Amino acid sequence: MHDAYEETSILNISVQIESMAAYDDNLLIGTREGHLLMYNVPSVSDDNHKLELLRHSKNFNKKRITQIDVIPEYNLLIILTDNIICVHDLNSLNFQQLYQLQKTRGATLFSLDIKPNQIINGEKHTIVHLCVVVKRKLQLYKSKGKKFETFNDLELTVPDIPRELSWCGETLVLGFRGLSYTILDLNGKTKELFPTGKSPEPSVTKLSDNSFVLGKDSQSFVMDTRGELIQHNPVKWSDTPSAIAWDDPYLLGIVHDRLEVYTTEGCLHIQTIKDLNKARLIYRCKQGKVFVASISHVWCVRAIDVTHQIRTLLEQTQFQLALKLTSLSDISEEEKVKQIYKIQTLYAHHLFRSKRFQEAMDQFLKIGTDPYEVIMLFPDLVTPSSNNPEVSDPTLPKLQDHDLEKGLRALIVFLTEVRHKLMGDSKAKDKDNIKEKSLIEGKKNMTAVATEQLLKIIDTTLLKCYLQTTDALVAPLLRLNHCHLAEAEKTLLMHQKYPELIILYQTKGQHRKALELLEKHAKENDSSLKGTARTIQYLQHLGKDYIDLILKFAGWVLNEDPEQGLRIFIEDIQEVEQLPRAKVLDYLLRCHKDLVITYLEHVVHVWEDTNLLFHNVLIHQYKEKCLACMSENATPAEKQTAQYIRQKLQQFLQKSEHYMPETVLVHFPFDNLFEERAIILERLARHQQVISIYISLLNDVPKAIEYCNKVYTRYQKNADKQKQSNGADEVYVMLIQQLLKPDDKENLMAGCSSEIQKTAQPDLEMALRLLEEHAAKIDPLKALEILPDNVSIGRIRHFLEVSLQEKLNAKRRIQVLKGLLYAEHLQVQEQRMHYESQSVLMTEFNICPVCKKRFGNQSAFARYPNGDIVHYSCQDRKA
Numbered sequence: 001m002h003d004a005y006e007e008t009s010i011l012n013i014s015v016q017i018e019s020m021a022a023y024d025d026n027l028l029i030g031t032r033e034g035h036l037l038m039y040n041v042p043s044v045s046d047d048n049h050k051l052e053l054l055r056h057s058k059n060f061n062k063k064r065i066t067q068i069d070v071i072p073e074y075n076l077l078i079i080l081t082d083n084i085i086c087v088h089d090l091n092s093l094n095f096q097q098l099y100q101l102q103k104t105r106g107a108t109l110f111s112l113d114i115k116p117n118q119i120i121n122g123e124k125h126t127i128v129h130l131c132v133v134v135k136r137k138l139q140l141y142k143s144k145g146k147k148f149e150t151f152n153d154l155e156l157t158v159p160d161i162p163r164e165l166s167w168c169g170e171t172l173v174l175g176f177r178g179l180s181y182t183i184l185d186l187n188g189k190t191k192e193l194f195p196t197g198k199s200p201e202p203s204v205t206k207l208s209d210n211s212f213v214l215g216k217d218s219q220s221f222v223m224d225t226r227g228e229l230i231q232h233n234p235v236k237w238s239d240t241p242s243a244i245a246w247d248d249p250y251l252l253g254i255v256h257d258r259l260e261v262y263t264t265e266g267c268l269h270i271q272t273i274k275d276l277n278k279a280r281l282i283y284r285c286k287q288g289k290v291f292v293a294s295i296s297h298v299w300c301v302r303a304i305d306v307t308h309q310i311r312t313l314l315e316q317t318q319f320q321l322a323l324k325l326t327s328l329s330d331i332s333e334e335e336k337v338k339q340i341y342k343i344q345t346l347y348a349h350h351l352f353r354s355k356r357f358q359e360a361m362d363q364f365l366k367i368g369t370d371p372y373e374v375i376m377l378f379p380d381l382v383t384p385s386s387n388n389p390e391v392s393d394p395t396l397p398k399l400q401d402h403d404l405e406k407g408l409r410a411l412i413v414f415l416t417e418v419r420h421k422l423m424g425d426s427k428a429k430d431k432d433n434i435k436e437k438s439l440i441e442g443k444k445n446m447t448a449v450a451t452e453q454l455l456k457i458i459d460t461t462l463l464k465c466y467l468q469t470t471d472a473l474v475a476p477l478l479r480l481n482h483c484h485l486a487e488a489e490k491t492l493l494m495h496q497k498y499p500e501l502i503i504l505y506q507t508k509g510q511h512r513k514a515l516e517l518l519e520k521h522a523k524e525n526d527s528s529l530k531g532t533a534r535t536i537q538y539l540q541h542l543g544k545d546y547i548d549l550i551l552k553f554a555g556w557v558l559n560e561d562p563e564q565g566l567r568i569f570i571e572d573i574q575e576v577e578q579l580p581r582a583k584v585l586d587y588l589l590r591c592h593k594d595l596v597i598t599y600l601e602h603v604v605h606v607w608e609d610t611n612l613l614f615h616n617v618l619i620h621q622y623k624e625k626c627l628a629c630m631s632e633n634a635t636p637a638e639k640q641t642a643q644y645i646r647q648k649l650q651q652f653l654q655k656s657e658h659y660m661p662e663t664v665l666v667h668f669p670f671d672n673l674f675e676e677r678a679i680i681l682e683r684l685a686r687h688q689q690v691i692s693i694y695i696s697l698l699n700d701v702p703k704a705i706e707y708c709n710k711v712y713t714r715y716q717k718n719a720d721k722q723k724q725s726n727g728a729d730e731v732y733v734m735l736i737q738q739l740l741k742p743d744d745k746e747n748l749m750a751g752c753s754s755e756i757q758k759t760a761q762p763d764l765e766m767a768l769r770l771l772e773e774h775a776a777k778i779d780p781l782k783a784l785e786i787l788p789d790n791v792s793i794g795r796i797r798h799f800l801e802v803s804l805q806e807k808l809n810a811k812r813r814i815q816v817l818k819g820l821l822y823a824e825h826l827q828v829q830e831q832r833m834h835y836e837s838q839s840v841l842m843t844e845f846n847i848c849p850v851c852k853k854r855f856g857n858q859s860a861f862a863r864y865p866n867g868d869i870v871h872y873s874c875q876d877r878k879a
Helices: 304-313 317-328 333-353 357-369 371-375 401-422 433-443 448-468 471-479 486-495 498-507 511-521 533-540 546-560 581-590 595-606 612-630 636-656 661-666 674-682 687-697 701-717 728-740 765-772 780-786 793-836 872-877
Strands: 005-012 017-023 026-030 035-042 052-057 065-072 076-081 085-091 098-101 107-120 123-134 139-145 147-157 162-168 171-174 180-185 190-195 204-208 211-216 217-225 243-247 251-254 258-263 271-272 281-286 289-293 297-303 861-863 869-871
Touching: 005 258, 005 271, 017 281, 017 289, 026 065, 026 076, 035 636, 065 107, 076 107, 085 107, 085 872, 098 281, 123 147, 123 162, 162 204, 162 211, 171 204, 171 211, 190 211, 204 243, 211 243, 243 281, 251 281, 304 317, 304 333, 317 333, 333 357, 357 401, 371 401, 371 448, 401 448, 448 471, 448 486, 471 498, 486 498, 498 511, 498 533, 511 533, 511 546, 533 546, 581 595, 581 612, 612 636, 612 661, 636 674, 661 674, 674 687, 674 701, 687 701, 687 728, 701 728, 728 765, 728 780, 765 793, 780 793, 861 872, 869 872
Parallel strands: 017 065
Antiparallel strands: 005 297, 017 026, 026 035, 035 052, 065 076, 076 085, 085 098, 107 123, 123 139, 139 147, 162 171, 171 180, 180 190, 204 211, 211 217, 243 251, 251 258, 258 271, 281 289, 289 297, 861 869
């Protein structure tokens, strides 16, 4: 694919290389002859930076140096020679041996696990674990400074001698010749994996503290410490590699005389470096620097400049690998963030052009791309303007049919996620914490105005997308939207989505446009807005601030369907109840008078409004309705209606406490509706006129008697009879007088002609019977005044006896009451004299028991019932 590394031959020696290790820019070589060499290999290979031999210990050991490794933090050199582990000082001239681990005699292999910067007791330390293979035993050691001590006296037994060994965190990975790989934790728990395959030699390469690579023939499998595959696709070499090293993100393997380079993610073959004659050892020194060695030759394999690699990878659309290299590069964090964002953006655009729309949108969302840039990928969704003319990108794919729908659905998901984040929707599902974090950070400096503008673009675009994919979602979007009004209006009209257009107008406060559209489509048979229902519902929810608009557009609804149209003003909805009722009433009186009674009945009876205006007008409307239906030309149905309305009028006049009888009475006729007039006059306490109506006009004596009984009963219940009688105590006298002289001009109802009232004749017998039945309620003097002179005493004997007895009883009650009051008066006087007989002697020696001070000449004092005297100001402080 591309050149990730370049090799340089740095060393050709006469001795045979047996083992190799490196740290920083230093290379350590152990030979079969027991020599130990240390070289400095500069990072840059030129005339000014050449290989330098730092130390050469020819007499280091007589045996071959099987394995070598370095602990730079402690300047320790760990060597396996003559089947024993030796620890040497790395800084001494001849690598002086510090000590041997005697228990490791017979060792064939070891592995180090170095963990720098570990916090212990608040201090940073480097922790080193050492595992040594001694035949079928695994010995574990832990560093304590430069000393190695056995790790909890732990020694593990395995079924065979391991040929490969590696630490992965707290887990050991073992490879046996011709057997299966095994993972082993420090508690001795093992898990057998898969066999090594046709090639008996195992291969174990550590990637991180929880992942490693195992070889099986010409394949390498990436696994975790639980023994599970991290990815199912293995790295496939051209042949079985003899040695493997990991230099993130590449896996380097020696295959015959070649060095093959692969990635673990995607298992891509990157490069093959040839002509490494008989190479058999490989060791990673640091990031981007690997040493390869044969028996006598050493090559330094250096990574090519990351910037050059990234440029090449981007040309080859290998974005993931480019991102990995960027994250591993040594550029500043600020530059690294910018570079990563740029690559991720290119990757997202590549996905889009490859028609992998959902993946592209997920990538845009992850990096927090400006939504407008994403929308621009769909030119048909962008409306060109003078400030932003349409510029067609020739590299964008022409989306049609299925591809267009797929792209729009992916865009909907992207815009919906962005919309939720911008609107602070805490209930939106957080699918990815990285997405949320990136999006919030990308928008945190955005002003409120910019946010509103962005929401306007997003919602308008969502509207267009829904109309082309799922139009059922248009209405829910419009109920809480930030759409651009003109653009959204144009789009909805183009698609003939009139109900949705109504919702748009409503949310944008364009109520007049909405109502005009409803009126226009109400009479169209094929329209979804046909009829008055939508207009009624719309007007009901406008509220009192739009009363003029409501009254303007309620007219055609009331003309079309008066019964349903009146729901605009009487529905049990908060907005309807809060409408200015006086203004509604005035409108109905002027334009729809037939609906006034129904409206006022709802206001008075359902909403229980006590406003005098509504009660007065309702009475007036009842009266007008009655008179209209009681005319000479009225039909039987109208007459029946008049009877029903009169019944309602009479009940309302009797029960309502919130109309003004004086005002109402003025508008009532004198030649009709006499019973209703009597009820109003009763409210005004004009008893004489009420009785005159019942006797002279209606000739209904029982009704008059019933009225008198009711008035007198109410009078008796009145606590202050003298002040509030209003003639109620004389109501029976008035009735008798009316019975005796029904045509008396003084008793005639004001406003009525004598012809109308001459319907009753004097009835002496009824008058005398009333005197007997209600003798106790009638003043005898006034009764005698109105009785004719020719009535004998015998006829009124019973009345006189009852009256006299009532007066005597009243006199006796008054006398008893007088006596009781006098006795009470004497008791009060006696009690007064008792208290006045008590005296208090105040001298200059009296002391207040509260403040312990003497009473001065001008002191005010208080005396308690027990006789204690205190200052007036001290009385509240006395316990």
